[in-house]
Amino acid sequence: MIMRAMPHRISVLALGAVLAALPQVAAAQPRQTAAQTQGLNDAAMQAIAPNLADNTIQTTDNSRDNGAQGVVQQDQAIGANPYTPFSYDNDVTYTQADGLRTSNTNRRETPADRAGRYYGAAYSSGDLASAAYSDDDYNSTRGKTTMKPRRLGVFDQGTVDKRRLAIRPYIEAAQVVQANLGSRSGLAYNDDVVTYSTLAAGADATINGRNNQGVISARYERRFTWNRKSNTDGVTGIARMSSSIVPNALRVDYGGFANRTYVTETGAAFGSSAVGADSLTQVYSVYAGPTLATQKGDVAVTAHYHAGYTALNSQGNVTANGVSAGVDRLDHSTVQEGRFAIGNRPGEGLPVGLGVDAGIYQEDVSNLTQRVSDKHARASITIPVADDVSLVGGAGYEHVRVSARNAKFDSAGNVVVDANGRYVTDYSQGRQIAFDTEGLIWDAGVVWRPSRRTNMEFHVGERYGRLGGYGFINYQPDDHSSFNLVVYQGVTGFGGALTNSLFNLPTQFSTVRDAITGNLSSCVAAATSGNCLAGSIGSVNSTVYRGNGFSAGYSFDHSRLRGGIGFGYERRQYITAPNTILANINGKVDQYYWVSTYLGYHVTPRSTFGATLDGYKYISGLNTAQGDINAIRAVGLYQYYMSRHLTATASLALDGITREKADDLWSTAAALGMRYTF
Numbered sequence: 244m245i246m247r248a249m250p251h252r253i254s255v256l257a258l259g260a261v262l263a264a265l266p267q268v269a270a271a272q273p274r275q276t277a278a279q280t281q282g283l284n285d286a287a288m289q290a291i292a293p294n295l296a297d298n299t300i301q302t303t304d305n306s307r308d309n310g311a312q313g314v315v316q317q318d319q320a321i322g323a324n325p326y327t328p329f330s331y332d333n334d335v336t337y338t339q340a341d342g343l344r345t346s347n348t349n350r351r352e353t354p355a356d357r358a359g360r361y362y363g364a365a366y367s368s369g370d371l372a373s374a375a376y377s378d379d380d381y382n383s384t385r386g387k388t389t390m391k392p393r394r395l396g397v398f399d400q401g402t403v404d405k406r407r408l409a410i411r412p413y414i415e416a417a418q419v420v421q422a423n424l425g426s427r428s429g430l431a432y433n434d435d436v437v438t439y440s441t442l443a444a445g446a447d448a449t450i451n452g453r454n455n456q457g458v459i460s461a462r463y464e465r466r467f468t469w470n471r472k473s474n475t476d477g478v479t480g481i482a483r484m485s486s487s488i489v490p491n492a493l494r495v496d497y498g499g500f501a502n503r504t505y506v507t508e509t510g511a512a513f514g515s516s517a518v519g520a521d522s523l524t525q526v527y528s529v530y531a532g533p534t535l536a537t538q539k540g541d542v543a544v545t546a547h548y549h550a551g552y553t554a555l556n557s558q559g560n561v562t563a564n565g566v567s568a569g570v571d572r573l574d575h576s577t578v579q580e581g582r583f584a585i586g587n588r589p590g591e592g593l594p595v596g597l598g599v600d601a602g603i604y605q606e607d608v609s610n611l612t613q614r615v616s617d618k619h620a621r622a623s624i625t626i627p628v629a630d631d632v633s634l635v636g637g638a639g640y641e642h643v644r645v646s647a648r649n650a651k652f653d654s655a656g657n658v659v660v661d662a663n664g665r666y667v668t669d670y671s672q673g674r675q676i677a678f679d680t681e682g683l684i685w686d687a688g689v690v691w692r693p694s695r696r697t698n699m700e701f702h703v704g705e706r707y708g709r710l711g712g713y714g715f716i717n718y719q720p721d722d723h724s725s726f727n728l729v730v731y732q733g734v735t736g737f738g739g740a741l742t743n744s745l746f747n748l749p750t751q752f753s754t755v756r757d758a759i760t761g762n763l764s765s766c767v768a769a770a771t772s773g774n775c776l777a778g779s780i781g782s783v784n785s786t787v788y789r790g791n792g793f794s795a796g797y798s799f800d801h802s803r804l805r806g807g808i809g810f811g812y813e814r815r816q817y818i819t820a821p822n823t824i825l826a827n828i829n830g831k832v833d834q835y836y837w838v839s840t841y842l843g844y845h846v847t848p849r850s851t852f853g854a855t856l857d858g859y860k861y862i863s864g865l866n867t868a869q870g871d872i873n874a875i876r877a878v879g880l881y882q883y884y885m886s887r888h889l890t891a892t893a894s895l896a897l898d899g900i901t902r903e904k905a906d907d908l909w910s911t912a913a914a915l916g917m918r919y920t921f
Contacts (some may be wrong), residue, residue, distance in 0.1 A: 261446040303437040321414035412446040417892070417916030419759060422907040424899075440467045441916075447754070450484070455486030457498070460754040464761050477503045477525060479756075480764055483725070483748045488533070497531035497548075500745050500776075502763045505874075505900075506557060510570040510784040511835070511861035513874035513900065524783065525556035530742045531577075541592035544585045549746070551578040553738030555783055557663075560822040570865055571666055571825070573785040574739030576608040581667070589627050596625035606739040611668050611783035611825070615734055619684065619698060631694075635702070643707055643734060645678035645787050650824040658824055665785075666824060675820035677787070677829070678734070679710040696720065707734055707789065724799040732791035740779035742789065748774060755841050755855060757915050758880035758894035764855055766796070766809045774798075775809040781835035781861070786825060788833075806842035817865070831864040854879045870903025890918045 254717040422436045445462030461480035461599030468475075483498040503523040504512045512524070546905030554575035586598025604617040621639030628634055650666040651659040686704025691697075701714030711732045719725040735743075748767060752774060755764035765777035778794050791814055799885040836859065840916045843853045859874045876898035883891045892915070899909035 245680070253535065276316050285824045333721075363742040407452045408450055410446060410448040411920055413444070413918055413920040415441075415443040415445075415758075415916060415918040417441045417443075417776065419912055419914040421910055421912040422468065424911060430730075438469060441465065441761075442467070445480075449751070451751070454487040454490075454748045455484065457482065458750065458752055458754070459484070461501075462756075462761055477523070477762075479503060479610075479761060480752055481748075481763060483745070483750055483752070486749050492537055493533060493535050494902045495531065495533050496746060497529075498745055498748075499527075499529040500741070500763075501525070501527050503760070504780065505782075505871060506572070506783055507861075508873075509861065509863040509866045509872065509901070510572060510782045510833075511859070511863065511872055511874075512780050512783055512863075513872075513876075524572075525782075526551040526553075526741075526780070527556075528738065528741050528745060530746055532580075541587045541669070542585060543587070546581075548581045548584045549579070551738065551742035551746075552576070553578075553741055557783065570782075570784045571610055571786070573737045574663075574665055575610040576606060576736055576785075578604075578606045578739045579741050580604045586623070589625055589633075595627075596623075598623045606736050606787075608736050608785055608787065610740070611647045611650060611666060611823070612670075612674070613646070613785070613787050614643075614674070615736065615739070615787055616644045616646075617734070618642045621684065623815045625690075631692045634688075635690055636681065636685070638685040640682065641684045642681040643678070644676065644680075645734065645818045646670055646674040646676050647787075647820050647823065647825075648674055649822070677820035677821060678818045682708075682827045682902045701730075706732075711791065723801050724797070726795075726797045728793065728795040730791075730793045732789075734787065734789050737779075737783060737785065741776065744776050744779040755853065757876070757896075758853070758878045758892070759912050765837065765857055766807070767843065768798070768805075768807060768841060775811070775839060776810070777837040777839055777857075777859075778811050778835070781813055781837065781859075782815065782833055784815075784817070784821060784833070786817045786828065786866070788817045791816050792835075803845035804843070805829050806840065808840040810836075810838040810839065812836050826864055833864055836860040850881065852879070852881050852885045870905070872903075873901045875899060888920050890920070892916045892918065 249304030293579065310920075338666055343918050372517060418438070418440050419441055419567055420436065441464055443462055443464040445460070449851040450457050459482040461478070461482075463478050465474065465476040478501050480499070480501050482500075485496045501523055506524045513749065524822035530549065530551035532737045534545070534547040534549060536543070536545040538544075552575065553573070554591070555573050557572050580603070582600065582602035584598060584600035586600075587593060587596055589596045598620050599620075601620040602618075606615040608614070619639060619641035621637050621641075623635065623637030626634045640750070648668050648670065649672055651669040661667055684704070684706050686702045687707075688700060688704075691699045695717040698717040699715070701712065703710070703712045705711070713730050713732055715730070716726070716728040718727075733740075755766055755768055756762065757764060765780075766775040768774075775794060775796060792812045794809070794811035796809040799805065801888055813835045815835070817825075817828050817831055819831075821827040821829070838856075838858045840856045841854070843851060845851050854877070857875070857879045859872075861872045861874075863872070876896065878894060878896040880892060880894040894914045894916075896912045899907060899908075901907045
């Protein structure tokens with residue numbers, strides 16, 4: 244095995260010497276943090292929801308619940324109406340430490356008050372719920388938390404905090420040794436063993452004020468390799484913010500995402516990999532939009548607009564003749580979505596709930612100017628049939644169209660690609676229709692809400708010219724754990740799916756990072772649903788697709804032990820126009836299975852242990868040359884708090900990619916580092 248020495252002087256010892264010169268701070272147990280879900284970040288509720296009185300997920304007085312003490316804010320439920328696949332209405336509840344929700348609020352909360360946390364799973368009139376609250380109701384929910392404060396180990400980066408504003412900037416240095424256990428020639432870092440140093444600077448912030456709530460975690464890292472020719476850097480981070488402009492009426496939701504992920508020739512995205520940073524693709528995404536919600540007597544009105552942008556810093560991976568082992572990777576895309584809804588709840592003016600909503604959605608992909616256009620209008624009804632059961636349904640009209648232009652060809656008949664290997668669009672030709680459906684849409688379903696801690700809703704119906712099913716289960720057995728499942732469907736591109744997943748994150752969570760690379764994991768640590776991004780990032784293929792699948796998660800927080808698991812499946816059927824360069828992939832299917840786990844244990848008052856495990860299985864219908872692809876990455880981290888500001892870390896990782904018809908890639912890495920938190 245070959246060990247390379249670094250010529251530069253950057254090392255963990257140097258950082259330790261600098262920090263040793265700083266004024267010493269008395270050793271103390273690290274400040275506790277919390278991963279509570281203070282802002283309910285509810286995706287929009289179904290337009291008209293049955294009135295099930297007190298059987299709702301809400302802030303409750305635990306003294307009335309089996310003698311438990313304190314105030315607990317329950318998790319949001321997931322709604323299941325499919326009629327706006329990109330609905331981003333999130334009912335954010337700002338929190339403070341006094342007061343309880345009134346009994347009037349209990350009466351107004353209903354079991355379908357929340358809706359889909361995944362594209363295609365929801366149709367949003369969610370702010371109809373928040374519009375029903377008074378100012379006292381709005382303010383009385385501030386400060387109630389679900390999770391107990393404690394150190395989170397490997398994923399204690401970007402944690403929430405009980406203070407209204409908590410900002411924790413830091414600098415970090417580490418020395419990494421990586422051993423490649425198996426690789427093919429020609430891939431980066433083909434040596435048996437390599438060493439490199441990293442310097443990083445970042446900040447984690449939590450905002451929990453009267454009018455603003457959210458989490459920001461940002462990190463810049465520079466990697467110094469032994470020959471200096473492969474020095475790389477990258478930006479990773481995630482933000483989810485909500486700002487109230489007019490209390491109980493107008494708010495703005497906004498945020499962003501940046502991460503590095505390993506992408507195979509088939510377009511599958513697997514996170515960090517053994518082949519080194521040179522093979523990583525940088526992903527960026529941002530979004531913002533206002534939501535207006537108000538109550539006029541027994542009628543609630545809501546409207547919103549949302550815009551998002553997603554970009555990849557990656558080569559397109561197609562050849563000059565248009566034939567490649569890979570796919571045309573996304574360059575950038577934009578998303579716009581707007582919606583208006585009006586309706587009442589059962590028992591408020593009418594014995595049944597009635598509602599009407601209309602919405603538009605458009606996604607524009609730069610690759611071949613692909614476009615998804617979706618317009619719909621729908622009426623709905625909710626009929627209570629028992630104290631905890633309601634029948635729901637609706638019907639309306641929709642028009643969904645997918646279109647694109649063809650690629651440009653030279654005089655020899657070869658397709659033209661740009662410097663990044665992506666197809667060059669031929670703007671001299673008009674758009675060609677890839678998918679067009681127009682007409683009646685309908686759905687019927689049932690809502691079951693037997694207790695404050697259990698909420699279930701499932702629908703069957705027709706949309707996109709096809710019969711489908713969708714729904715959710717939200718179950719919180721106690722104050723320390725929760726389980727969520729959502730089944731979804733929709734027509735989208737990579738950017739639309741990612742933007743929607745980001746918006747559906749809770750406004751209070753802890754960022755889960757890889758202890759060695761610093762990259763973001765597939766999930767964030769929060770006792771809510773909708774906290775994983777793996778399904779939306781499964782493939783960076785630029786082609787629009789019809790997607791359906793499920794996403795599930797379980798999280799727990801018990802004294803010194805805290806963790807969670809998310810898992811899911813997605814099926815993507817690609818939609819392309821005939822007589823174009825992509826015509827041959829129309830109707831082909833990619834399938835993606837994923838699982839992501841995290842665990843943190845408070846070993847002693849001065850030390851913690853954390854671990855993450857991510858696994859993926861990708862079955863590509865576009866490229867069968869490599870067969871099925873499996874990927875796994877396991878990371879363990881031990882932290883010792885030398886003082887309130889200085890932390891020593893040791894980590895170990897194993898990751899690999901196995902391919903059915905190609906060579907496997909395996910590596911292991913170990914790192915020692917120091918972090919100084921200001």
